[in-house]
Amino acid sequence: MRQFLTGKSLLQSIIALCAAGLIILILQGWRPAFAYREGQIPQRDIVARVAFDVVDSGQTEMLRKQKRREVLCFYENRSQPILQLISTIKNKFSALLGDTPYDQLSTEQLKILAELMPVGSLSSTSAAGGADVELSEQDVLTRLRALLDDNTKLEGGKFDQALRSILDPLAETGVLKSIGHDSEQGNQRSIIVFASGNPEDKVFVDIPKVRHAEIVAELPQKVTERFQQVFNTPDAVLIARMVGKYLVGNLPVTLTYQQNLSEESRHKAEESVADAIVSYFPTVSKLAQAGQPITRTSQLPLLRAEYEAWLNQLSWGETIIRLMAFAGMLAALYLLCGLYIYFQYDRRLITNSTQLLRLLGLVVITCFLCRYASPDPVRAEVVPLVLCAMTMTITFGRQVSMLISTCIALTITLSLGLDIGEFVTLCSGSCAAALLLGRIRTRTKLIYVGLAAGAIVAMTHMGVDVVLGKLDVTIPLLSDSPTVPRQDWLTLLPVLATESLRLGGFTLLAGALMHGLLPFAEKVFDVQTDLSLLELGDASHPLLRQLAQRAPGTYNHSINVAAIAEAAADAIGAHGLLTRVGAYFHDIGKMFKPNYFVENQEQGGNCHDTLQPAMSTLVIIAHVKDGADLARKNRLPKPMIDFIEQHHGTTLVEYFYREAAKRSQNDPNKEEVSETSFRYPGPKPQTLEAAVLMLADSVESASRTLVEPTSSRIQNLVDQIAMKKLLDGQFDQCGLTLQQLDQLKSSLVKSLTAIYHGRVKYTGQASAWSPKNSLRTLLSM
Secondary structure: OHHHHHOHHHHHHHHHHHHHHHHHHHHOOOOOOOOOOOOOOOOOOEEOOOOEEEEOHHHHHHHHHHHHHHOOOEEEEOOHHHHHHHHHHHHHHHHHOOOOOHHHOOHHHHHHHHHHOOOOOEEOOOOHHHOEEOOOHHHHHHHHHHHOHHHOOOOOOHHHHHHHHHHHHHHHHOOEOOOOOOOOOOOOOEEEEEEOOOOOOEEEEEHHHHEHHHHHHHHHHHHHHHHHHHHOOOOHHHHHHHHHHHHHHHOOOOEEEOHHHHHHHHHHHHHOOOOOEEEEOOOOOEEEOOOOOOOOOOHHHHHHHHHHHHHHOOOHHHHHHHHHHHHHHHHHHHHHHHHHHHHHOOOHHHHOHHHHHHHHHHHHHHHHHHHHHOOOOOOOOHHHHHHHHHHHHHHOOHHHHHHHHHHHHHHHHHHHOOOHHHHHHHHHHHHHHHHHHOOOOOOOHHHHHHHHHHHHHHHHHHHHHHHOOOOOOOOOOOOOOOOOOOOOHHHOHHHHHHHHHHHHHHHHHHHHHHHHHHHHHHHHHOOOOHHHHHHHOOOOOHHHHHHHHHOHHHHHHHHHHHHHHHHHHHHOOOOHHHHHHHHHHOOHHHHOOHHHOHHHOOOOOOHHHHOOHHHHHHHHHHHHHHHHHHHHHOOOOHHHHHHHHHOOOOOEOHHHHHHHHHHHHHOOOOOOOOHHHHEOOOOOOOOHHHHHHHHHHHHHHHHOOOOOOOHHHHHHHHHHHHHHHHHOOOOOOOOOOHHHHHHHHHHHHHHHHHHOOOOOOOOOOOOOOOHHHHHHHHHHO
């Protein structure tokens, strides 16, 4: 127990618990799901479970519009032009008074007289019987002076009194040319008029009272009546008509519509309107009708309101019980997936903390994306789920992808309140994507996978809907009943077909998105697809070009090893392309000291002749560490680094070990040679691909020493090397079985036989591999 709490298991347990907690938090595992969506067709009438009230937005909006229409709008009254008009009229009349004869009037006076001259005939006191006659300008001037003779001071006199009694009320209420607001913006009968710059000094005015057209129509009569009252003489009509004519032509507009104040008033009026409330009662009020698709504007808001009211009535005990049930479900899914991965698949996926963190991180992110892609009107939870299935297939394999994506689909279905049909649809999309994905060798592969998976999803969804009876839910049992209308299933078929096509389109979208996300997924999960491996294995790669220039023999050796290793890996079901690309880079460390390896040596001396066996061993072994450091410096993927470090495992540098042991025996003063000092540091091959590369590298190097490489001799050579590796325990950690080893040897023999076909035998040459050639073999590995 203490070891469990202090070891790696504690970290892995913390990662798993944190992931479970995040899933519960994201999916709100303590809260019942809202089970209705737009377009969903209920199989029976949905009635309220609890009493609740809903704001009738339509009725409320209608009341607010009505209130808005009744608002009195604000108009600013600038009365100064009317007050100036009073002074202007008095000045014009004052200019005509005096003793100046008509024929001696100035041009300005004549112009004023013509401007004020009344139109039409007037009653003349000098005419017989007071008949109406046309008065000349001279007659009008004479009568004007006679009438105002007793009122030589216009200021404060009767003329001023009569004029102000007419214009002062207009100055107070203002004059409006036309209404500045429409019927939707306010009252069309009355307005609020306020003095300029002082909104608090306001009066309520009927619009006809201030409208310019109506004022000027009534103004001549009002002026006549008022002047007759003040002067009480027949000639008062003359002055009244002169004043009325001028006012009609020069009455100014003083009212201006104030948009801001009016809008503020309308806003306050709208806020004062209380919401129209509709009450619903449990087991009585119908929220949705069977067989009719749920709409976003009517049924869905009602169902949402009822759901929220029902949640508010849940007790803490019910919430805790649901939380415990959801956590228990997650624990069961954890156990199911964990046991399968640990005992049936690859336990390193959960025993390695980094891999476990990546796996559960992907699950958490998928749950998060599904949760926030599921609400109406998007309802695209299939997209992140298919993306997750594709990513897991690329990273962890088909089996894990199908298992975990199915568990995620189940969790999403229960937490979001989806039905069994939608669960089957989600599973079909994720499983189809995982099964169809395979190796990604072209850029269009993901698009084709998305297209095929989308077709499967669309057909699955349509089939599930038919099986669940969604096409005949509205056909009543008593089809002849006059009170229940019979619904033709053909009207529902387009709805279901549209939904199926929508889900298929989302699945295709997931494939397109995965095409763009693939480089990031490879980077995050440290995995390579065939597409990226093909790019990495390009001969123009900088490291491969340097290897070809500095160590051409090693480069050719790597090309040969890659060819035979790929075929051997494919023969046992391993990743052949990965093995081939790994073989290209496995000996890049030799470029630092290429002359110490026989394939790069020219005819002449051997660099190892002047070195002690221990020193030669260090030089040989160093190419592994140098290659791994060079790969890290150039940011090669981790699988490439693993190939470099594992392609020799912990094998013994046998030639130099024997040479050191021989020298030790001949010199009694030397210490006994330790085998450990002459072994590669490892690690041993951890994957089938690394084991294939180890064996292919060894047999390709050794086969070069065969002077007459017949098929049987190549067979013996491969058998000897494979058995030596097996007995040395180099294949203990990679999962290679004896059956796979036999298949591997058979493939290597075929490949080497095809490369080293029969040659002419030369006299004096050895005919088979022997320990004498071990140095040449060693230095070429």
